[in-house]
Amino acid sequence: MWQVKIPYCNLEEKEKIILSSFLNNSKGIEEQERELTVFFDSLNDLEGFQSNLNSKSIFIEKISEKIDWLSRWKRFHKVIKIDPFIIIPSFKKDIKVEKRKKRIIINPSFAFGTGSHPTTRMCIKFLVEVTKRGDKVLDLGCGSGILAIAAEKLGANYVLAVDIDDIALKEAKKNISKNNCKKITLSHTMGDDNNFDLIVCNILLNTILELKSDLKKSLKVNGKLILSGILEEQEEEVRKAFLKDFKLLKTRRLRDKNYRWVSFLYERT
Numbered sequence: 001m002w003q004v005k006i007p008y009c010n011l012e013e014k015e016k017i018i019l020s021s022f023l024n025n026s027k028g029i030e031e032q033e034r035e036l037t038v039f040f041d042s043l044n045d046l047e048g049f050q051s052n053l054n055s056k057s058i059f060i061e062k063i064s065e066k067i068d069w070l071s072r073w074k075r076f077h078k079v080i081k082i083d084p085f086i087i088i089p090s091f092k093k094d095i096k097v098e099k100r101k102k103r104i105i106i107n108p109s110f111a112f113g114t115g116s117h118p119t120t121r122m123c124i125k126f127l128v129e130v131t132k133r134g135d136k137v138l139d140l141g142c143g144s145g146i147l148a149i150a151a152e153k154l155g156a157n158y159v160l161a162v163d164i165d166d167i168a169l170k171e172a173k174k175n176i177s178k179n180n181c182k183k184i185t186l187s188h189t190m191g192d193d194n195n196f197d198l199i200v201c202n203i204l205l206n207t208i209l210e211l212k213s214d215l216k217k218s219l220k221v222n223g224k225l226i227l228s229g230i231l232e233e234q235e236e237e238v239r240k241a242f243l244k245d246f247k248l249l250k251t252r253r254l255r256d257k258n259y260r261w262v263s264f265l266y267e268r269t
């Protein structure tokens, strides 16, 4: 059996990969954050799949194991500790958590945001540092809702969680309810809501750049902005774009197997 790992940047790319995998008899598909793993029995199918896509960064590996899909799925969704949070996949929700820790339960699904991806982890660390009791928070690109949930558990009084993807909003709704959160509003757009104390935005470079003026408009002067989803080679572009209306307070870096990620904490000037 062949295993192909393909990173993707947006929904359109993801759908193209999924479509091509079906058209070429793939035996299964797994989603990690920003990456799909597609399985093929035959090299011919794999070649057909590859020729449908223009992806430059594709990682192919021959694997001999007989795949147990359920246990593979579970393997990618482990308990994650980011102090004071313990992020638990819903199938492990009976795990005991110390009193001083905060539990977040996330349903593993197609929505982004299990807490395992470096971009999400860095956002959570920044949220822990800067969220204040009573804050009004915007989670732009909420995916599973993990950051909105973290913000409420850190004391935010109102959290607007926005995503353009229907599946993400549906999953976020389930997670919000599993975590008994009462202060999160879900929406497809940020509309005219503004005066946020804190905005967290873990999307990708181009979207972050497109959203810059909306971010400026919606954030209070002296409000904090957490940006994530940026690759190290894109760092300068973001720094330049945000130079004018934002002061850079702190940078975080974290790498995974294939990429080096950067996150920024800004203050609106």
Ligand SMILES: C[S@@+](CC[C@H](N)C(=O)[O-])C[C@H]1O[C@@H](n2cnc3c(N)ncnc32)[C@H](O)[C@@H]1O
Pocket: 112, 113, 114, 115, 119, 120, 123, 140, 141, 142, 143, 144, 145, 146, 147, 162, 163, 164, 165, 168, 202, 203, 207, 229
């Ligand atoms: C990388 S995921 C982040 C999920 C979660 N916030 C986390 O940190 O793990 C990015 C999310 O942004 C959403 N998204 C992409 N472009 C967007 C836009 N212009 N406005 C709102 N959401 C967007 C995607 O649908 C996706 O769910």
